[in-house]
Amino acid sequence: MASVARVDLDGNPIKPITICMIGAGGFIGSHLCEKLMSETPHKVLALDVYNDKIKHLLEPENAHPWSDRIQFHRLNIKQDSRLEGLIKMADLTINLAAICTPADYNTRPLDTIYSNFIDALPVVKYCSENNKRLIHFSTCEVYGKTIGSYLPKDSPLRQDPAYYVLKEDESPCIFGSIEKQRWSYACAKQLIERLIYAEGAENGLEFTIVRPFNWIGPRMDFIPGIDGPSEGVPRVLACFSNNLLRHEPLKLVDGGQSQRTFVYIRDAIEAVLLMIENPARANGHIFNVGNPNNEVTVRQLGEMMTEVYVKVSGEPKLETPTIDVSSQEFYGVGYDDSDKRIPDMTIINKQLGIYLSCTPSLM
Ligand code: NAD
Numbered sequence: 147m148a149s150v151a152r153v154d155l156d157g158n159p160i161k162p163i164t165i166c167m168i169g170a171g172g173f174i175g176s177h178l179c180e181k182l183m184s185e186t187p188h189k190v191l192a193l194d195v196y197n198d199k200i201k202h203l204l205e206p207e208n209a210h211p212w213s214d215r216i217q218f219h220r221l222n223i224k225q226d227s228r229l230e231g232l233i234k235m236a237d238l239t240i241n242l243a244a245i246c247t248p249a250d251y252n253t254r255p256l257d258t259i260y261s262n263f264i265d266a267l268p269v270v271k272y273c274s275e276n277n278k279r280l281i282h283f284s285t286c287e288v289y290g291k292t293i294g295s296y297l298p299k300d301s302p303l304r305q306d307p308a309y310y311v312l313k314e315d316e317s318p319c320i321f322g323s324i325e326k327q328r329w330s331y332a333c334a335k336q337l338i339e340r341l342i343y344a345e346g347a348e349n350g351l352e353f354t355i356v357r358p359f360n361w362i363g364p365r366m367d368f369i370p371g372i373d374g375p376s377e378g379v380p381r382v383l384a385c386f387s388n389n390l391l392r393h394e395p396l397k398l399v400d401g402g403q404s405q406r407t408f409v410y411i412r413d414a415i416e417a418v419l420l421m422i423e424n425p426a427r428a429n430g431h432i433f434n435v436g437n438p439n440n441e442v443t444v445r446q447l448g449e450m451m452t453e454v455y456v457k458v459s460g461e462p463k464l465e466t467p468t469i470d471v472s473s474q475e476f477y478g479v480g481y482d483d484s485d486k487r488i489p490d491m492t493i494i495n496k497q498l499g500i501y502l503s504c505t506p507s508l509m
């Protein structure tokens with residue numbers, strides 16, 4: 147139920163607002179809608195091409211205490227004249243819409259660039275022209291590779307955080323050559339970030355940019371052939387879940403040596419809610435959102451998921467639980483990888499720190 151006397155981080159009462167959420171039917175959108183419906187009085191205009199992941203919030207009609215606070219609009223932002231009107235009706239727009247599965251970046255680079263840059267342009271324009279606040283979802287991938295990855299393998303500097311910790315206001319964006327089409331996504335996200343930043347600087351757009359660091363949890367992507375295309379390749383959590391459910395070895399791309407920091411979706415959503423409800427603290431900022439203390443190699447992730455699956459299912463472990471595959475074989479030509487992703491959390495802690503300082507999983 148929505149609470150009555152909600153206050154922001156500065157002790158001011160929070161007024162109910164209307165949020166135009168684009169991409170509300172996806173993984174992050176579905177969790178954000180759940181949070182907004184169950185814990186706040188805010189209204190959501192939920193825009194997406196699909197609504198399967200938020201059906202439980204929409205149906206049966208009028209059955210939930212929040213039924214009059216969420217409205218689904220099935221539309222494709224590429225071509226729909228309703229977009230500007232919906233943005234105008236809201237106080238805040240949150241843009242989550244994107245092609246964001248790495249298997250697409252080198253195999254569908256045009257769709258990837260259009261989705262992450264061109265299709266986001268009207269959203270930025272309408273927000274700027276109508277003086278509406280925008281929270282735009284970018285990605286940790288805009289950092290690309292770490293500076294440390296270019297050092298000799300045995301260099302002691304590789305252990306120095308100065309060479310790998312990723313800071314919003316200092317770290318460079320390091321991508322591979324144009325032939326490495328993996329970086330089409332990161333580059334498109336970088337350019338839309340720059341455009342939003344420029345709209346803020348030149349035209350006063352009130353914006354917040356979010357860079358998620360591998361948020362994981364229920365409803366992430368799809369299980370190929372079950373609730374998604376059988377040829378599709380989702381992100382690693384769903385890939386490994388699919389392998390386990392099909393009793394296949396987990397495929398470790400290039401030996402599974404890349405490192406990632408994972409954070410549970412519900413912890414990350416807490417941070418997004420703080421951004422929504424504390425505009426004075428969040429506007430004009432780019433925020434890393436991740437857990438720097440939760441780093442594993444992809445190989446370790448595979449081993450942990452296998453252990454958990456064996457425990458939960460009671461099935462025996464496969465004789466060969468993992469196999470190594472080359473990235474070319476798994477993703478095709480033009481794939482490349484981020485070696486390591488540790489978010490610096492100084493800025494988000496400073497701006498929205500009251501919550502984060504008491505939540506170890508986001509520190
Ligand atoms: P997702 O694919 O589950 O959700 C994206 C949603 O956008 C989908 O429901 C899709 O149907 C919708 N969409 C795409 N194009 C659209 C269009 N033209 N018109 C209308 N709807 C459209 O992805 P997600 O994991 O929820 O990610 C949301 C955002 O966060 C993306 O911008 C992504 O780049 C960013 N991000 C997420 C992560 C993560 O850890 N999940 C990491 C980095 C960045």
Ligand code: UDP
Nearest residue numbers: 248381382383385397398399402404444483
């Ligand atoms: N990966 C893997 N096996 C799989 C799927 C992914 O080894 O079945 C690796 C991938 O090469 C990358 C990491 O897991 O190093 C994370 O991939 P994901 O698709 O989740 O997205 P990313 O973090 O690269 O954006």
